[in-house]
Amino acid sequence: MGELVRFGVSMEGDLLKQFDEMIERRSYANRSEALRDLVRAAIVENQWQHGNNKTVGVVCLVYDHEMGDVGHKLTHIQHESEVQIVSSMHVHLDHHNCLETIVLRGKPAEIQHTADQLISLRGVKLGKLVIGHTGHGL
Ligand code: NI
Known part of the structure; x- marks a missing residue:
């Protein structure tokens, strides 16, 4: 973590009021901490769109394992992927439904x-990619 630098920010009063309401709802201790997180989130988003460095992401899937061979296809895609599958967790939610989280490491475009490929499979009811970051330089 580098040295803290103070700078002034000007914004409309209405906007600041909404910002203060938001950071209170989200339990931030102060505006600075909330602003730092917003800046980090924007930097991570930008690096995912334009960067080529290795990073991490988490895919969360809910699927019906009895729908065709979706389970087999999910496994096959992971075996064939150019990114590293670091870890995965499987939860049998009920008779039909499974929840799976998969941590991937690789370049942003490769992870995406x-x-x-995983999210678009027939049988996958919910699929989300959470874009991550190694934490270095943030
Ligand atoms: Ni299951």
Whole structure:
């Protein structure tokens, strides 16, 4: 973590009021901590769109394991993926439904591609990619 630098921010009063209400709802201790998180989130988003460095992502899936061979296809995609599958967790939610979280490490575009392949499969009811970051430089 680098040295803290203070700077002034000007914004409309209405906007600041909404910001203060939001950071209170989200339990931030002060505006600075909330602003730092917003800046970090924007930087991570930008790096995912334009960066080529290795990073991490988490795919969360809910699917019906009795729908065709979705389970087999999910496994096959992970075996064939160019990104590293770091870890996965499977939860049998009920008779039909499974929840799976998969942690992937690789370049943003490669992670996005594998996530898209998993999420778009027939039988997957809910699929989300959470874009992550290694934490270095944030
Ligand atoms: Ni299951």
